[in-house]
Amino acid sequence: MSTPHSHLNRLLSANAQWANDVRQSEPTFFKDSAKGQAPHTLWIGCADSRVPESVITGSRPGDLFVHRNIANQFHPEDDSVLAVLKYAVDHLGVEHVVIVGHTFCGGAAACLAAAQSGNTTVTLEHLPPTDPLNRWLAPLTQLTSTLGVTSASNDEALALVVDENVKMQVDRLSKTPTITNAWVNKNSKGKDVFIHGWVYDLASGKIRDLEVTRGPGQ
16 A cells, blocks of 8 residues: 555665665775765756666766756856856866757747747746746747747657757857866866767657767867
8 A cells, every 4th residue: 555655665665775786796886985976977957857867878876967957958147057067177077068958858848839829938827927937948938939940840849949958058058167267277187178968869768969069179
């Protein structure tokens, strides 16, 4: 019989089993992990529960530094993502930053619906314009309204919005002081930093590189 906390209890039980399995296969793993981290990549992705970055990339704890939000946005005025970026580049010395969108993104779909209805200022009409979701999605809704997607099929239009969204975030990221400084002075480990744009396909489980990589001199 299900209890109010049965899902959480299963999470805790699975965690205990995972920890035991890791200790058996790599006895020093957790001791070594506790000494510090040296991730090679900062992953900026969507908060969607179907896109767990470590799972879909087969990564181990310590490989990825992570920031996730609705529709994988990079807002230049958002202190949260700016702090994550600065810490990742200037303190952890990551060499790669990936902006990762995904197919059938709910945030992108909401922006598409708003743009197709002619609304470029409020994404979710049932919420006040000042609602956090509307404020957060506003830049993507404005981008979507410029893509000419009113005549395309919804699947094609949404795929275009997802791709163009990632490209916009890569462009925004490339203009931040943390990145422009890293391109002149390298990261804290003396290595170059590169920005990439990817899209994860929910239907196939595969990641597609949009080939919009930016780096020093690019």
